[in-house]
Each structure stands twice: as structure tokens, then as C-alpha cells.
Amino acid sequence: MINKVLAALLLLAALCSPVAAETTIVFATDATWPPMEFVNDQKQVVGYSIDFMTAAGKEAGFKPVFKNTAWDGIFAGLASKKYDAIVSSVSITEERKKAMDFSEPYYTVRQALIVGKASTAKSLADLKGQKVGGQIGTTGYFAIKAVAGVEAKSYDEVGLAMEDLNVGRIAAVVCDDPVAANYAIDKYKDNLKIASVIETGEAENYGVAVNKGSAETLALIDKGIKAVKAKGLDKELKKKWIGQ
Amino acid sequence: MSEPEITKIEVGDGAAIPRPEDKGLVSAWWIALFGAIALLVFLPWYKPDPYLNILRFVPDGILVTFEVTVFSISLAIVIGLLTGLGRLSRNRFINLIASLYVEVVRGIPLLVQLFYIYYALGRFVRVPDLVAAVIAMAFCYGAYMGEVFRAGIKSIDSGQTEASLSLGFNHRQTMAYVILPQAWRTILPPVGNEFIALLKDTSLVSILAVADILRRGREYASESFNYFETYTMIALIYLLITLVLSKLISIMEHRLSHYERR
Numbered sequence: 001m002i003n004k005v006l007a008a009l010l011l012l013a014a015l016c017s018p019v020a021a022e023t024t025i026v027f028a029t030d031a032t033w034p035p036m037e038f039v040n041d042q043k044q045v046v047g048y049s050i051d052f053m054t055a056a057g058k059e060a061g062f063k064p065v066f067k068n069t070a071w072d073g074i075f076a077g078l079a080s081k082k083y084d085a086i087v088s089s090v091s092i093t094e095e096r097k098k099a100m101d102f103s104e105p106y107y108t109v110r111q112a113l114i115v116g117k118a119s120t121a122k123s124l125a126d127l128k129g130q131k132v133g134g135q136i137g138t139t140g141y142f143a144i145k146a147v148a149g150v151e152a153k154s155y156d157e158v159g160l161a162m163e164d165l166n167v168g169r170i171a172a173v174v175c176d177d178p179v180a181a182n183y184a185i186d187k188y189k190d191n192l193k194i195a196s197v198i199e200t201g202e203a204e205n206y207g208v209a210v211n212k213g214s215a216e217t218l219a220l221i222d223k224g225i226k227a228v229k230a231k232g233l234d235k236e237l238k239k240k241w242i243g244q
Numbered sequence: 245m246s247e248p249e250i251t252k253i254e255v256g257d258g259a260a261i262p263r264p265e266d267k268g269l270v271s272a273w274w275i276a277l278f279g280a281i282a283l284l285v286f287l288p289w290y291k292p293d294p295y296l297n298i299l300r301f302v303p304d305g306i307l308v309t310f311e312v313t314v315f316s317i318s319l320a321i322v323i324g325l326l327t328g329l330g331r332l333s334r335n336r337f338i339n340l341i342a343s344l345y346v347e348v349v350r351g352i353p354l355l356v357q358l359f360y361i362y363y364a365l366g367r368f369v370r371v372p373d374l375v376a377a378v379i380a381m382a383f384c385y386g387a388y389m390g391e392v393f394r395a396g397i398k399s400i401d402s403g404q405t406e407a408s409l410s411l412g413f414n415h416r417q418t419m420a421y422v423i424l425p426q427a428w429r430t431i432l433p434p435v436g437n438e439f440i441a442l443l444k445d446t447s448l449v450s451i452l453a454v455a456d457i458l459r460r461g462r463e464y465a466s467e468s469f470n471y472f473e474t475y476t477m478i479a480l481i482y483l484l485i486t487l488v489l490s491k492l493i494s495i496m497e498h499r500l501s502h503y504e505r506r
Contacts, residue, residue: 072462073471076469095467099469137463142467154455161453163366167367167370169366
């Protein structure tokens with residue numbers, strides 16, 4: 001009897017132990033950012049970033065596990081080690097670099113201004129005295145706040161900001177251009193349009209965020225990202241998810 | 245002198261309102277108050293970055309929280325009075341409408357109601373965010389308030405109604421001049437309780453992108469990554485507000501009930 005229990009325990013230990021060459025990296029992702037990362041109708045987390053990291057894992061030899069996490073608090077979760085990394089369309093900024101480390105850039109974005117079909121606004125400066133929405137803690141929201149005279153309104157999810165724009169409670173939304181395209185050209189194409197792309201100065205890149213000092217994890221992720229780029233897999237993914 | 249017979253309605257979702265005769269709770273109230281004030285003063289002095297910056301960031305949120313609370317409770321009291329009277333009405337149709345409202349509202353979580361009124365009905369009725377938040381809060385709390393009013397009115401001895409009717413008052417006059425003025429004193433403590441509960445529940449409107457205390461805190465934290473410091477300050481601010489309000493309400497109750505104690 002005792003032998004049986006022991007055997008079972010050993011089997012369990014063998015199953016759980018990281019003897020397998022592949023390391024598992026747990027990525028947090030806020031799956032409310034289509035087409036980069038979102039929940040599809042089969043309740044799976046899918047998107048460009050997900051495919052990219054899965055491909056990077058194949059190249060560098062790690063097994064990515066994606067954990068759907070609310071954006072507001074995603075960085076707090078990383079700091080408290082609830083997961084190993086964040087792949088959630090996180091733009092690499094100086095402020096964020098102070099709090100965490102970033103991988104190689106894996107996607108370049110710009111901030112897009114989305115307005116109602118009838119609006120004539122072309123830039124944030126045209127919207128002085130009006131409410132403009134963005135997702136809390138995103139570079140899009142910071143871009144709104146940087147313009148004096150525009151009332152910045154923060155939302156938990158970009159989709160809620162789009163809906164508020166759609167029903168006319170706010171005058172515009174600022175977010176990353178692939179997401180803007182997804183909403184303005186696809187979901188809300190009858191009511192919304194992209195007014196312009198906001199020039200923020202420097203190029204804005206998505207990176208994978210890890211805790212400071214997680215050098216091993218970061219090296220693996222960087223290796224994967226470089227390999228995916230070298231093979232040109234990223235272009236295929238772009239075609240698949242963003243369509244260009 | 246015998247104790248006057250007053251029915252106490254206990255509604256347990258507000259902050260603890262200290263009663264003068266309850267010594268244990270009173271000292272807990274003082275400790276909590278001084279603790280909150282001490283931390284709110286000490287932390288910004290000890291570490292201005294980020295604590296003082298947080299205090300500078302949230303004040304307009306405090307104003308919004310108060311705005312939503314005051315407008316919502318005022319509307320909820322009106323709805324509650326009508327609902328309470330409707331639930332006691334002998335007109336079966338009015339009674340059914342009032343009862344249905346209470347059943348439906350009490351069966352749906354406030355968070356779902358907020359989403360429903362803001363986003364689901366937002367497609368048909370375009371109201372500004374603050375108005376939507378107030379309507380949602382008042383709609384929810386009106387039902388709870390209705391039950392408070394109903395219980396308060398029922399607590400008045402039926403002999404009073406009979407006496408009033410026999411003196412030639414009609415039903416409306418009986419309610420307005422005899423029952424409600426007396427029921428008010430029974431109703432007030434739970435209404436005060438609901439007021440504090442509502443103030444705390446207004447933190448839910450931050451999901452509607454209403455810039456209240458909590459949302460301002462979240463905005464600060466999402467930009468600075470000072471989660472611990474930010475939410476500590478936010479919690480202390482809420483605590484201080486509810487402690488002060490619970491004291492004010494208990495003083496008000498004390499004043500209003502003074503001639504019953506003679």
C-alpha cells in the first residue's frame with residue numbers, strides 16, 4: 001500500500017518537476033485590445049501578441065502560458081510576481097523603464113485619434129474644452145493629458161471608451177493605431193472614423209515587460225523575438241491579424 | 245419613567261454609527277478617527293513623494309464623490325417615499341408596481357445596474373456620465389429606501405390611523421399630518437445608514453469612468469506604479485469621510501429624538 005502511494009507521489013513529482021528542457025513563462029495579458037490580444041468567441045485569448053510569443057517560444061524553447069489580467073493593476077501583479085512577464089501591447093516608455101525591464105521591441109505603433117463620423121477635428125488641439133477618452137494608464141491616455149485644455153477621461157477598457165464615443169458622451173478616443181483601426185474600420189465603421197495619427201515625437205514600440213533582475217527570462221524572450229523577426233514570421237502575423 | 249416604545253429598524257450595511265450609550269463603539273470611533281487623521285498628516289510629511297502628490301491629485305475626485313452621493317440620496321429619498329407609500333397602498337395596481345420595482349432592483353447587483361443604465365440604456369437615452377451615475381444609484385437605493393419607509397410607516401400604531409379617521413381626516417391627510425411626522429423619527433436612523441452605505445458604493449461609479457476618489461487614485465497609481473501608497477491614501481480618505489459623517493448623523497438623530505426622551 002505504502003509502495004503504491006510512494007509510486008503515485010513519485011509519478012506526480014515527475015509530472016510536475018521542470019525536468020523537461022522547456023521552461024514555462026507565464027505572461028499576463030489584458031485581452032481587451034483587439035487585434036493585438038483579445039478573447040475570441042470560443043473564449044480563448046488570441047491575437048497578434050499571443051501568436052508572436054507562441055512563435056518566439058518555439059524558436060527559443062520556452063512554453064508560454066497566457067493569463068488574462070485586467071490592465072489596471074497588471075504592473076502591480078508583475079511587481080508582486082503573480083506572473084513572469086507582461087505581453088499586453090505595453091509601449092516602452094522612460095517612466096516604465098524605471099519600474100521594470102523591457103525586451104527587444106516587437107511591434108511599432110503610433111497613437112491614433114478616433115472621432116465621430118461627422119466630426120471635423122483633426123488633432124487633439126481641435127478638441128479644447130471637450131472630453132477625450134483613453135484607457136487608464138496607456139500612452140494614448142497620457143497623450144490626451146499632455147494637451148492643455150482637453151478634458152482627459154480614463155476608462156478601464158478601451159472598448160468602453162469607444163462605446164461612449166459611439167453614443168456621443170465624449171468627443172474622441174486616443175489609442176494605438178492597430179486597435180483604432182479595429183474599432184473605427186471594423187466594429188463601429190458606420191459611426192466612427194480615424195481623424196489622424198498623433199505625432200508624439202519618438203517612435204513608440206511594444207516590448208515584453210519583466211521584473212528588474214529577471215535576466216534569464218528576458219534573455220529567453222529576447223532570443224525568441226529576434227528569431228521570429230529574423231525568419232520574417234512577424235510579417236505573416238501582421239498580415240493575419242492587422243491585414244497589411 | 246418608563247422607556248418610550250420606539251421601533252428600531254436595523255439595516256446593517258452602513259458604517260457603524262456610534263450611539264452615545266454604546267461606550268465600546270464610541271472609543272473605537274475615536275481611535276479610528278485619530279488613526280486616520282494621524283496617518284493622513286504623517287505620511288505626506290514623512291514622504292511627500294508620493295503621499296503628498298497623491299493628496300494633491302485626488303481632491304476634485306472627493307468633490308465628485310460628494311456630488312454623486314448628495315444627488316443620489318436626495319432622489320432616492322423621493323423614490324423611497326413614493327415606493328414605501330405604494331407598497332402600503334390599498335390600490336392593487338399601485339401596490340403591484342411598487343412591489344415589482346423593489347423585487348427587481350433588489351435582485352440585481354448594483355454593479356450590474358450601473359453597467360445596464362450606463363451602457364445598455366446609453367444607446368437609447370443619451371445622458372451625461374454624472375447624471376447616469378446618479379440615476380443608477382438612486383434607482384437602486386430608492387428600492388431599499390422604500391422598504392425603510394414602509395417599515396417606518398408600519399411602526400406607527402394602527403390606533404392612530406383609526407383615531408385620525410374617526411376624527412374626520414381622510415387617508416391622505418392621516419398620512420401627511422399624523423403618520424409621516426411620527427414615522428420620520430423611526431425612519432431617520434436607517435436613512436442615515438443608507439446615506440453612508442451609498443457614499444461608499446459610489447466608488448463603484450469609477451467603472452463608468454466617472455472621476456471620483458477611487459478613479460483619481462487609480463489614475464495616479466497607473467501612472468506612477470505606487471499602488472500601495474495610492475490605495476492606502478484612498479482608503480484613509482474614505483474612512484475619514486465615513487467616520488465624520490457617521491458622527492454627524494448620530495448627532496442629528498440625537499437632536500431629533502430629544503423630546504421622546506423627556
